[in-house]
Amino acid sequence: MSFVFYVLAAVTLAGALAAVTLKNTVHCALALTVAFAGLALLYLELDAQFAGFAQILVYIGAVAILVVFAILLTKGSETPKDGVYSRNWFAGLVISAGVFAVLGWAVLQSAAVLPGPGGDPTAAPEVTVLQIGNALMGRYVLPLEIVALLLTSALIGAVIVAMHEKEETK
Amino acid sequence: MTPLTGYLLVAALLFSIGLAGALTRRNAILVLIGIELMLNAANLNLIAFWRYGPHPEALTGMMFAIFSIAVAAAEAAVGLGLVIQIHRHAHTTDLDRMNRMKG
Amino acid sequence: MQDQSLNTIAIAASIIMPALVLVPAVPMIVAGAISLMKQKRRKAAARLAIGSLGFSFLYSLAAFILVASRPGMSICTYTNWFQVGQAYVELGWILDPLSAVMLVMVSFVGLLIFIYSVGYMEHDENYTRFFCFMSLFAGAMLGLVIANSVLLLFMCWELVGLTSYLLIGFWYQKPSAAAAAKKAFLTTRIGDVLFLLGMVWLYAQTGTLILYKGGAGAIEPAALTTLLAQHAGLGLSAASAIGLLIFAGAAGKSGQFPLHVWLPDAMEGPTPVSALIHAATMVAAGVYLIARVYPLMAAGAHAGGSTAALTVVTWVGAFTAVFAALIAVAQNDIKRILAYSTISQLGYMMAGLGMGGVAVGMFHLITHAFFKALLFLGAGSVIHGCLEEQDIRRMGGLRAEMPLTFVTYAIGMLALCGFPLLFSGFWSKDGILDAARHWSVAKTPFYMLVFGALLTAFYMTRQVAYVFFGARRGNEPAHESPRVMTAPLAILAFFAVALGLIGTPAWPWFRAFLEGSALSFDWHGFVEPEFITLLGLSTVVVCVGLGLGLWLYGGKSPAPEQPDALEMLAPLPWGWLRNRLYVDELYGATVIAFYGWWARVADWLDRRVWGGAVAGVAWAFSRWARLNRFLDTNWVDGSFDKGCEELASGGGLLSRVQNGRVQTYLRILAAAVVGLIAILIWSSRP
Numbered sequence: 034m035s036f037v038f039y040v041l042a043a044v045t046l047a048g049a050l051a052a053v054t055l056k057n058t059v060h061c062a063l064a065l066t067v068a069f070a071g072l073a074l075l076y077l078e079l080d081a082q083f084a085g086f087a088q089i090l091v092y093i094g095a096v097a098i099l100v101v102f103a104i105l106l107t108k109g110s111e112t113p114k115d116g117v118y119s120r121n122w123f124a125g126l127v128i129s130a131g132v133f134a135v136l137g138w139a140v141l142q143s144a145a146v147l148p149g150p151g152g153d154p155t156a157a158p159e160v161t162v163l164q165i166g167n168a169l170m171g172r173y174v175l176p177l178e179i180v181a182l183l184l185t186s187a188l189i190g191a192v193i194v195a196m197h198e199k200e201e202t203k
Numbered sequence: 204m205t206p207l208t209g210y211l212l213v214a215a216l217l218f219s220i221g222l223a224g225a226l227t228r229r230n231a232i233l234v235l236i237g238i239e240l241m242l243n244a245a246n247l248n249l250i251a252f253w254r255y256g257p258h259p260e261a262l263t264g265m266m267f268a269i270f271s272i273a274v275a276a277a278e279a280a281v282g283l284g285l286v287i288q289i290h291r292h293a294h295t296t297d298l299d300r301m302n303r304m305k306g
Numbered sequence: 307m308q309d310q311s312l313n314t315i316a317i318a319a320s321i322i323m324p325a326l327v328l329v330p331a332v333p334m335i336v337a338g339a340i341s342l343m344k345q346k347r348r349k350a351a352a353r354l355a356i357g358s359l360g361f362s363f364l365y366s367l368a369a370f371i372l373v374a375s376r377p378g379m380s381i382c383t384y385t386n387w388f389q390v391g392q393a394y395v396e397l398g399w400i401l402d403p404l405s406a407v408m409l410v411m412v413s414f415v416g417l418l419i420f421i422y423s424v425g426y427m428e429h430d431e432n433y434t435r436f437f438c439f440m441s442l443f444a445g446a447m448l449g450l451v452i453a454n455s456v457l458l459l460f461m462c463w464e465l466v467g468l469t470s471y472l473l474i475g476f477w478y479q480k481p482s483a484a485a486a487a488k489k490a491f492l493t494t495r496i497g498d499v500l501f502l503l504g505m506v507w508l509y510a511q512t513g514t515l516i517l518y519k520g521g522a523g524a525i526e527p528a529a530l531t532t533l534l535a536q537h538a539g540l541g542l543s544a545a546s547a548i549g550l551l552i553f554a555g556a557a558g559k560s561g562q563f564p565l566h567v568w569l570p571d572a573m574e575g576p577t578p579v580s581a582l583i584h585a586a587t588m589v590a591a592g593v594y595l596i597a598r599v600y601p602l603m604a605a606g607a608h609a610g611g612s613t614a615a616l617t618v619v620t621w622v623g624a625f626t627a628v629f630a631a632l633i634a635v636a637q638n639d640i641k642r643i644l645a646y647s648t649i650s651q652l653g654y655m656m657a658g659l660g661m662g663g664v665a666v667g668m669f670h671l672i673t674h675a676f677f678k679a680l681l682f683l684g685a686g687s688v689i690h691g692c693l694e695e696q697d698i699r700r701m702g703g704l705r706a707e708m709p710l711t712f713v714t715y716a717i718g719m720l721a722l723c724g725f726p727l728l729f730s731g732f733w734s735k736d737g738i739l740d741a742a743r744h745w746s747v748a749k750t751p752f753y754m755l756v757f758g759a760l761l762t763a764f765y766m767t768r769q770v771a772y773v774f775f776g777a778r779r780g781n782e783p784a785h786e787s788p789r790v791m792t793a794p795l796a797i798l799a800f801f802a803v804a805l806g807l808i809g810t811p812a813w814p815w816f817r818a819f820l821e822g823s824a825l826s827f828d829w830h831g832f833v834e835p836e837f838i839t840l841l842g843l844s845t846v847v848v849c850v851g852l853g854l855g856l857w858l859y860g861g862k863s864p865a866p867e868q869p870d871a872l873e874m875l876a877p878l879p880w881g882w883l884r885n886r887l888y889v890d891e892l893y894g895a896t897v898i899a900f901y902g903w904w905a906r907v908a909d910w911l912d913r914r915v916w917g918g919a920v921a922g923v924a925w926a927f928s929r930w931a932r933l934n935r936f937l938d939t940n941w942v943d944g945s946f947d948k949g950c951e952e953l954a955s956g957g958g959l960l961s962r963v964q965n966g967r968v969q970t971y972l973r974i975l976a977a978a979v980v981g982l983i984a985i986l987i988w989s990s991r992p
Binding site for chain 1 (some may be wrong): 206209211212213216220222223225227228230233235236240246254259266269272277281285290296299
């Protein structure tokens, strides 16, 4: 395991932890952005350049901003008087720990049967945008169209929701 | 430990952190943040399996991840819109207060 | 002619005999009818009663003529009443000289007394009730005298006792009357129980209750030999023992010592009741009973001798005659003197039966019925005239104010005393004295009866002197009674004299009639030397008694508060006699006290022991009920209610899962997924 991997992993995980534990919600959103960035770099490390840049564009460029907007619009920057953690937060913690235990155990248990790194670990696949474009238009044209429909409907839905809000405030 | 195992463990940890955030924070937006983290962890899993899988040239994993990103974006938009709408009505985003569907 | 008369007799018998039951039945039915009438319909009630008894009298007269037409005729019938197992209970009636003469006497005297009551009870508001009870009594008495079945006789016996109770206690608001009625009933009950025992024994031994059954009856020779053969302890045969038990019943009803205590108290009833029931008829029922079962009583007697039963009858009768006469000397109530006189005369009748046989006793019964009824009705007239005064010391000089009453009363008194020759009482009492003199067992009863005759003359003279002679000691002047009351007196007085004619030794019609023997008029009966001495003796005794009475009481009129003339002579014996020789007090101290103690013991047992047991059971049940309620409320209900409550709260608990918070649902979802994955992975391990 290379050093880069460890650094990137640490950054991502630190960002994620911060995102869920900080009191100030805006700080959480910013930490989330750091986590997204770390993930994008991990994608680049994994030779999935397109996925990495798509991650930066979409997640950091849209979703994170959206989250910040939502926080600001809902006065989420104020610290709630009851504390940031919900009632019975410990149960959630325990359940998450359980999830991690199961997943980790599954991963480690199957390490023996996992296929070795396909060929050479250093042999990165040659992935060009042309290939991705061909795949999108070829094999994956149906999912593409469906995702397009999905995005359209999500857009319309969000607009409708936003529109209603505006009419009510009038 | 193979590199794949490392990536998988990171993804698992990320997933559980996201889950912990979704289950323990009061604010609804932070629940959505947690869900985004979980989705990202799944994406990381997909990419890792694509890279260290038997047929990386098939681009299956990458395609899956890209579609996942798109869907996650759409879902985040709608979800946050709903959270804003809820805030308009209940004047709070505190999930502990939202128990009108109590049984 | 002979055949024609025989045919007539046969036809008459066939008509009269089957409907003989009408004689008692009609008055009883009339009694029932009167009981349903309103109290206001007095005339109708009286007319019905007198009419029914008149009918019975005419019928009895017809039956009497029928029986008289053929000497010694006796017709018996019997029918089965109901069946008990293998045995039959039978009823039957009999028409023979004895029952015929009793029928005529009872219905005739009863009729006269009914007519008298119309006047006597005029001012009483319970007029109709009186006639209802009197009719019932008349019916029962008539039924008694024609009964051929011991059971039927006993039933009528009890009915007669019942009506006596009802009539003694006629004025039941008076406590003394109610007590007297109760005393009469209970005292006669003692006799009745013994009578019933005798009856049951008789039935058990002879197998039938019918007296005359064409040879198979209970007192016919075949049965009597059976009874004589059995021994019943105390050296008696069964016949004698049964006879004694039956005599016990007769002693109760006829007021023999020691069961005489009810008769004087029975004077609480109205005077017609005293006349009819307690002088003429009911008390005579006991004598009639002995006469009816005489074959049983006399069974086993050797020629000229006597049986144990008849001896007891004689001694009891003689003792009672003297005992009651002694007490009568010292009484001051006009009716009580007559009551004790009745007891005494009943003793004479019993003694006559015991010593001389049926004819002797029955003749005295018939004559006594007439003159005693006369005396009682006369006393009633006196009481009515003196405005309900009954104490003889407050009367006096009524000879002038009530002449008709005085004359009839005097005739009755002389008949009772046995004044020689003219009066029936003389002949009947002489018959008894004659039999006593010839009695083979002992001579003492004869002397006792003679002494009794002396006492009878003495106390009757005393009574008449007090009531009719001397100065008036009462408050207001007396008035003579109305014709409806004095007419019966006159008729009875006539018979008090005339009946003597059928019993003289010269022409003993009565004896011949009863015994069915030949009859002839014979002056020699008078001139037998024995008879002359007896005649002389009784004349002397009567005159001595009359003279003593006149000497002590004649012409004087002592004030009520002054002591009696005899009392001044012999105060201590007078006190004993005045207090009726303390028999009532003796009973009160012994028998009644015992019963009172027994009643208290029974009451204590009932309240404490049985009542305590019942209360204990009730308490246990109430405890048990409480325990049940506790269990039911707390355990059964409680457990059910608790279960429901737990269910509800469990539901409440479970509903907490649905708390409406998204994060809770998420947690549960995540936990479930973790679990499922773990299971999947675990199960798919190689």
